Amino acid sequence: MNDKFLKPYNAKETEASIYKMWEESGFFNPDNCENKRGEVFSILMPPTNANGSLHAGHGLVMTIQDIMIRYKRLRGYKTLWLPGLDHAGFETQVVYEKKLEKEGRSRFEIEPKVLYEEIMKFTLENSQNIKSQVKSIGASCDWSRIKFTLDDDIVKTVYQTFKKLSEDDLLYRGKRIVSWCPKHQTSFSDLEIKDEEKIEPFYYLKYGPFVISTSRPETKFGDKYVVMHPEDKRYEAYKHGDKFELEWINGKITATVIKDSAIDMAFGTGVMTITPWHDPVDFDIAERHKLEKEQIIDERGKLLPVAGEFAGTSISKARPLIIEKLRAKGLVEKVDEAYKHNIKTCYKCGTTIEPQIKSQWFVRMKPLAEKALEKIKSGEIKYIPDQYEKISTHWLNNIIDWNISRQIVWGIPIPAKLCNKCDIGIVDLEDKEIKCSKCGGDLIKDIDTFDTWFSSSQWPYATMGYPDGKDFKDYYPTDVMETSGDIIFFWVSRMIMLGLYVTGNIPFKTVYLHGLVLDAKGKKMSKSKGNVINPLDLTDKYGTDAFRMGLIVGNTPGTSLALSEDKIRAYKNFANKLWNITRFVLTSVGEERLEKDFSNYSDTDNKLIAERELILKDVTSDLESLRLYLAAEKLYHYAWHSFADFILEESKIILQKGSIEEVKSRKQFLLHTLSKILISLHPFIPFVTEEIWKDMPIDDKKMLIIEDWPV
RNA sequence: GCGCCCUUAGCUCAGUUGGUAGAGCAACCCAUUUACACUGGGAAGGUCAGGAGUUCAAGUCUCUUAGGGCGCACCA
Secondary structure, eight states, X not given: OOGGGGSOOOHHHHHHHXXXXXXXXXXXXXXXXXXXXXXXXXXXXXXXXXXXXOOHHHHHHHHHHHHHHHHHHHTTOEEEEEOEEEOOHHHHXXXXXXXXXXXXXXXXXXXXXXXXXXXXXXXXXXXXXXHXXXXXXXXXXXXXXXXXXXXXXXXXXXXXXXXHHHHTTOEEEEEEEEEEETTTTXXXXXXXXXXXXXXXXXXXXXXXXXXXXXXXXXXXXXXXXXXXXXXXXXXXXXXXTOEXXXXXXXXXXXXXXXXXXXXXXXSTTSEEEOOTTTOXXXXXXXXXXXXXXXXXXXXXXXXXXGGGGGTTOBHHHHHHHHHHHHHHXXXXXXXXXXXXXXXXXXXXXOOBOOOXXXXXXXXXXXXXXXXXXXXXXXXXXXXXXXXXXXXXXXXXXXXXXXXXXXXXXXXXXXXXXXXXXXXXXXXXXTSOOOBOTTTOOBEEEOOOEEOHHHHHTTHHHHTTTTTTOHHHHHHOSEEXXXXXXXXIIIIIIHHHHHHHHHHSSOSEEEEEEEOOEEOTTSOBOOTTTTOOOOHHHHHHHHOHHHHHHHHXXXXXXXXXXXXXXXXXXXXXXXXXXXXXXXXXXXXXXXXXXXXXXOOOOOHHHHHHHHHHHHHHHXXXXXXXXTOHHHHHHHHHHIIIIIIIIIIIHHHHHHHHHSOHHHHHHHHHHHHHHHHHHHHHHTTTXXXXXXXXXXXXXXXXXXXXXXXXXXX
């Protein structure tokens, strides 16, 4: 027996060299593995923010996927786990802007091209960091195939899709109302917006013969349409299109009566004025009746000249002043001081979103969503846990067009030209169009970039070299899409839609969604609360295997997990337990080597074998159904409480007092069982099992990572 | 407002098709030159949130009440 077993298991000394051994073996790359079953299994690693560092959530992602991959590899599948890095457009740009702020610079003063180069350099430097962190978790992904969302071939695919969408009339450039962040100076899609409950005053204002209500008096300067429900008896006397004069904030204006059934008769007075430029509901009403739209607030959140004396004032400063003026004119009917309502905020900085009308590129989602819904309904795409199927279906059924333009430099440039006269946009992948075909105006290059999710939604086929790539033919569709439940719309649903649209085939068969990793008290980790657990601290202290087990056991998909250090410590003990089990077994068997075809077992051992096989079968079925949490626990229990506590104790007597046949039988049983325990535990705790495997007295053995699954 | 999920031992959570309630941690008693103290043995701990129903049988299915969480939509 190797002397190393005389000391407790030392994860720290072992892990780096084991990972290096795997990497050098080439077995992470399916091209180097024998295809024993003639079946493939593939997973895409959700592209990690190249600029970020590993957090507990990544730890979970990497562990779950690595377990799936290692298990299938052991079962003889040709397994591809394709790693990726994400330029994470807006996220990274925000991080970089903070850095600029600290240096006393601003992105608005830097030439876009220069800024892009700077962020690229910054990101590529940091990407080395995240890669080595992913490795430290034990991820057995194929690094030779790593893809970055800004790689030329990915960009090329994204451009082809953009063009195809345009040709199929699923893309349009439209002057539409979008969610605009006055701080970040970019528009968003509906998903980047967070609702926040706020208590604010609610004003009832006299508007000619009507009383209207608003929480946003600063938008009211241009309001010249007063809207009511066509069936509202109270306002029967007023006809659609009636005009009247009234005294308003800055003097006399002419208003027009509009009848529209979007009005809720029960709310307030049942009458409202509209600000189509700054409110989506108002925008829709204006579109329906072809009403004029006027911008009141600029991109920085300041009032425009239409506000007269208030021009140039910010919203927060102007609001009380406007009310003061209205009050002086006797136009304030009443004020509800504590009005509770939801306002839309930027998910990143919390700034109140200021809707603006902008020319942006939109994707028509309804036709894409319908195809996705079919595949979900037919069961071709399965969700784990299954409640996500309903959540996805609901979102897809109510989908709105997707704004894919972002006014930031860090991203894939939109390959299009805009007319400086008529503002139409044309897709121009070759960058050769000069004159507008419609009005003859000059074409200028669109300076916007794509929403990050527009490129990551194409990840499954873009990374595999669609349409001609060998990997695309071999590994698409992938088997499991494993990611966090909170990006189900951002990413998962859009991958399904674009995958189906571009390739005609689903991008993955099973969607496996894990929950959030919370702190030990079940609270969300956040830098401001100071409760962020760095996974690398834990792997350093308890070993990566212990960390992995702690994340997996008892963690059901979709449910958030309270990460307790106690639990991880318990699995550190488990790694050591296996170590000592090995020490005992190796000492007990002496010179005995594992005989592959041994069958002359004693009755006692045959009974134990039957038990063991039952458990291994059970574990295999759990793994096939992706019940990782159960498989891990069952193996843990068998190794510790059956094999160590009972079988090893019993062996002490048999090896001492048994007949020659009984001793031989027991020695073989111990070796076979230990080897099966090591193989089946390998997906969960790869490092310690591989390290032990080196010393197993087995002839012609392979590396554990490519051994044969014991069932 | 609409929809979904959760409520099981002190804590964190399992419990796949209905068939005598489980794990880890914590706490309690005992053992101590043992393969392993990163240990072993033992005992304790639950009217499965409350109520009603279906069933020979319900933690599991149905309805309902309460509390917690999440998603979506929001009325100016």
